[in-house]
Amino acid sequence: MAAMTPMQALDLWRRTTVESVRRDGPDLSARQMALLLSVYLTPPPHTVRGLSADFKVSKPAITRAIDRLEKLDLIRRKADESDRRSILLQRTVAGSVFLSDFAELVSAAVGEIAAQ
Amino acid sequence: MAAMTPMQALDLWRRTTVESVRRDGPDLSARQMALLLSVYLTPPPHTVRGLSADFKVSKPAITRAIDRLEKLDLIRRKADESDRRSILLQRTVAGSVFLSDFAELVSAAVGEIAAQ
DNA sequence: TTAACTTGATACGAACCCGTAACGAACCCG
């Protein structure tokens, strides 16, 4: 993957985001998207306190983002058996599908920009 | 700009979004980001009805997104002199700075992924 | 002039989200 001009970077973001909105996907905030992607792409465990520290965001804000993503069935809460105060965030089938589709949007946008 | 695997595409999105959240930037929704980028990257005029049709989103939803972005001083409303029912959306200095910074975040993430 | 249409904004009740503070439950350690 070669470099990208700032203009190309913004256009990539625009094409992808606009297409995602057009497809009537869930209108996720930056925080929610950051949380979802972290759960799927970074090594576990994923806990409320860990994400709160990582994002520099309050714990209740993380709890609410989890509430929303769990309601959309994009992630799942699971009790931590070794420390029952904690919860572990896990992937779901619907979440995997959502991110797989999203990755295709990005790839398609990359292709459009490269073809310009 | 060469191709990108789906995994790299998602990781690019993750790194950029997480860093943006860490920096305590405004927590924009996908709709708001799509609107902001469209105003800055696509040819004018930008009107409520045009964006509503383009995004397949209701007009009040567009009005509210504009309200938010205008409050953040990222875009500006201007009356259309040739048709005073319409409004035109315009760029601001703060918006240009915001997107310039954002483009740098994307570029930095591209660099990190390339260096992996 | 007047009726029909278009445009963006507003009203509405419901749902969501904010940060701070407080909470019960679970863990740790003396």
Next chain:
DNA sequence: CGGGTTCGTTACGGGTTCGTATCAAGTTAA
């Protein structure tokens, strides 16, 4: 055991956003 700590959640008052319906203002055309 019991006090202190850590965990995620809930309570709170205030602000934001949702979609549908409606509105006033501006434009168009009969």
